[in-house]
Amino acid sequence: MSESTMITRASRLKPGGSGGQRGEGRLKWLRPVASLRITSLGLLLLGAGGVVASRQSDAGQWLIIVSLLLLAINLSAALLSSPLFRVRPALFGMHVGLLLLALALAYGQLSRFRGHFEITEGQEFDPRQVIVDRQAALPTALPLEAAFAQGAIKIDYAPGMMRRQTRSRVVLANNREWTASEGQPLIIDDYRFYVTHNKGFSALISWWPVQGGSPTHLGSLHFPSYPRLAPMQTLSWMAPDGTALTFEIRPTNIPQDDDWTLSGTMAEALLLVTLNGLTTRLQPGEAMRLPGGMFRFEGVKMWIGYRIFYDPSLYWCFASALIVICCLAVHLAGRYLRKPKTNITLADTGKVTI
Amino acid sequence: MNDYTLFLYPAAVAYHLAAVLSIQELIDRCNDYSRWIGGTILTGTLFVTLAIAGRWLTYGQGPFLTMYEVLISSLFSLSLIYGLAYAFVPITRIGAPFAAGTMLLLFFWAAETDPGIRLLPPTYETPWLWVHVIFGKLFLGCCLVATSLGVWLITPLKRFVRSVRYMWVPQQIERQVWIWLSIAFLFHSAMLIAGAVWAQDAWGRYWDWDPLETWAFITWLCMAIALHLRSVYHLGPRSLSLLAMGVFVLAFLTFFGVPFISINPHQGAV
Ligand code: HEM
Numbered sequence: 001m002s003e004s005t006m007i008t009r010a011s012r013l014k015p016g017g018s019g020g021q022r023g024e025g026r027l028k029w030l031r032p033v034a035s036l037r038i039t040s041l042g043l044l045l046l047g048a049g050g051v052v053a054s055r056q057s058d059a060g061q062w063l064i065i066v067s068l069l070l071l072a073i074n075l076s077a078a079l080l081s082s083p084l085f086r087v088r089p090a091l092f093g094m095h096v097g098l099l100l101l102a103l104a105l106a107y108g109q110l111s112r113f114r115g116h117f118e119i120t121e122g123q124e125f126d127p128r129q130v131i132v133d134r135q136a137a138l139p140t141a142l143p144l145e146a147a148f149a150q151g152a153i154k155i156d157y158a159p160g161m162m163r164r165q166t167r168s169r170v171v172l173a174n175n176r177e178w179t180a181s182e183g184q185p186l187i188i189d190d191y192r193f194y195v196t197h198n199k200g201f202s203a204l205i206s207w208w209p210v211q212g213g214s215p216t217h218l219g220s221l222h223f224p225s226y227p228r229l230a231p232m233q234t235l236s237w238m239a240p241d242g243t244a245l246t247f248e249i250r251p252t253n254i255p256q257d258d259d260w261t262l263s264g265t266m267a268e269a270l271l272l273v274t275l276n277g278l279t280t281r282l283q284p285g286e287a288m289r290l291p292g293g294m295f296r297f298e299g300v301k302m303w304i305g306y307r308i309f310y311d312p313s314l315y316w317c318f319a320s321a322l323i324v325i326c327c328l329a330v331h332l333a334g335r336y337l338r339k340p341k342t343n344i345t346l347a348d349t350g351k352v353t354i
Numbered sequence: 355m356n357d358y359t360l361f362l363y364p365a366a367v368a369y370h371l372a373a374v375l376s377i378q379e380l381i382d383r384c385n386d387y388s389r390w391i392g393g394t395i396l397t398g399t400l401f402v403t404l405a406i407a408g409r410w411l412t413y414g415q416g417p418f419l420t421m422y423e424v425l426i427s428s429l430f431s432l433s434l435i436y437g438l439a440y441a442f443v444p445i446t447r448i449g450a451p452f453a454a455g456t457m458l459l460l461f462f463w464a465a466e467t468d469p470g471i472r473l474l475p476p477t478y479e480t481p482w483l484w485v486h487v488i489f490g491k492l493f494l495g496c497c498l499v500a501t502s503l504g505v506w507l508i509t510p511l512k513r514f515v516r517s518v519r520y521m522w523v524p525q526q527i528e529r530q531v532w533i534w535l536s537i538a539f540l541f542h543s544a545m546l547i548a549g550a551v552w553a554q555d556a557w558g559r560y561w562d563w564d565p566l567e568t569w570a571f572i573t574w575l576c577m578a579i580a581l582h583l584r585s586v587y588h589l590g591p592r593s594l595s596l597l598a599m600g601v602f603v604l605a606f607l608t609f610f611g612v613p614f615i616s617i618n619p620h621q622g623a624v
């Protein structure tokens with residue numbers, strides 16, 4: 001049977017045959033909603049939405065949502081009412097996969113969370129440090145405090161300041177170790193932590209109030225991104241007693257013609273502190289007295305920026321996309337790999353049956 | 355000039371020969387040149403393979419990044435896919451002049467392009483690169499076959515055909531165009547999925563409407579719309595031919611234009 005004959009026959013199937021066809025008869029009123037013209041219109045709208053979205057316009061997102069809704073209604077109607085889907089199970093499976101994909105994408109839109117943060121070697125992850133870039137509409141809970149501790153950070157460079165692999169070691173709460181790198185995010189409870197190329201040196205400082213007592217650990221002060229801002233490795237810091245200080249570090253020279261690795265050891269463990277125009281050099285462990293207390297320089301480490309991405313629909317999207325692809329492959333194989341009739345006959349409609 | 359580029363010249367000669375012979379074949383009533391045409395296309399493929407292998411061995415990385423690399427790797431895949439179609443699906447032979455012309459175009463374009471090397475970004479060290487690229491090449495190859503047949507549907511040159519081996523019923527050609535377009539659609543869908551998985555791992559988003567993604571999506575939508583309209587309206591040979599050419603042009607621009615002219619390219623290309 002030719003494809004065109006099959007399509008015509010299938011669309012002429014009348015209720016009253018098999019049980020399935022009886023069902024389709026009852027759902028005949030859905031047919032106009034299931035029209036393939038609406039499908040084409042929906043797909044056109046979707047394309048327009050994509051073009052507008054690529055220009056970073058919110059209108060594009062809305063156009064995409066409206067067109068996906070239209071397509072989902074149109075497709076659901078077709079799945080329920082089209083007799084063709086009964087005779088072509090793989091085509092049916094493929095369109096069910098498309099509907100599932102649309103649902104998964106919608107769920108993803110509602111649950112997606114994005115954020116970013118910076119962390120220094122030796123520090124533990126603190127959800128309060130995360131700057132939220134996109135809050136999910138559905139409630140989400142960031143992984144617990146101390147979900148991981150940041151280990152050594154190393155970034156390889158090729159001559160000509162070509163960044164190669166970033167290797168950021170982390171120790172998870174269960175003591176398991178993991179190296180996050182480009183293309184290999186750290187995944188905790190469906191939250192994906194991506195290393196960024198934003199990184200640099202940080203000075204570890206602790207503060208001792210003048211009244212004595214235990215030190216207040218102030219943590220790390222992040223110098224500007226390195227090596228992108230290599231000549232500007234200074235920062236201003238206001239001590240808890242209100243004294244304004246300028247800190248500077250001196251990283252070793254970057255090799256121009258060799259491969260090299262950026263790590264905490266690339267900066268001399270020396271902090272230049274400028275107070276009222278007077279510069280003092282501090283070695284790790286050395287302290288400096290200020291009117292309201294004393295701060296101690298603990299050493300130089302690396303910091304690195306991470307991006308967090310959370311979207312629990314990812315696996316569902318992938319699974320439904322696989323359903324679409326596999327069913328489409330089976331459908332096309334069934335449609336075109338069937339052995340064609342050897343003779344070519346002209347049907348009386350003037351069309352050719354192959 | 356690097357040694358490996360020398361292999362591209364015999365390949366160009368082979369494609370020239372294929373183009374000339376395939377036109378001769380159409381107008382020659384008696385002689386059958388198909389073995390020669392198929393042979394020259396596959397010989398061309400062999401020389402391009404040697405050029406790519408030479409470059410790979412010289413620099414230690416595959417042809418995935420620069421315009422030059424994308425051009426020569428596409429030259430390889432298009433001529434291999436078309437060569438195999440030519441050998442095993444006789445009806446596709448009528449598209450040989452167009453296909454050989456496209457390969458020559460890619461060759462001249464590559465010859466004009468800077469063959470300099472750029473180190474692959476670390477995000478390229480993933481098996482998804484292979485899945486994405488292989489499906490992309492398969493898609494473009496099927497598109498080339500569909501278009502070379504589609505062009506035939508409307509070309510006025512048909513009148514000059516003398517060889518009985520090329521007198522196919524138009525409906526047979528139409529069916530073939532649909533078959534190759536449908537397979538191209540399947541490969542394109544697989545390419546998009548593999549690309550999305552890769553982008554998710556590499557940049558933390560599976561889709562971002564960057565120019566390359568947008569144009570790839572539009573190409574995919576055009577095929578999806580065509581596959582649906584086909585059941586609503588009977589697309590005549592002219593519309594079908596224009597459709598196949600339109601998809602090919604879109605795909606061509608997406609592959610060889612958008613990533614290299616856009617100010618905000620696909621992150622994979624930097
Ligand atoms: C992005 C969304 C969609 C894609 C990618 C898609 C893809 C396809 C493909 C590849 C075919 C097979 C065509 C062939 O065998 O040559 C097909 C057929 C079909 N699709 Fe879709 N489809 C989509 C959405 C829809 C929607 C929303 C409907 C709802 C009506 C629909 C209804 C149909 C029907 C009824 C057929 C059978 C057409 C025929 O062969 O007569 N599709 N679709």
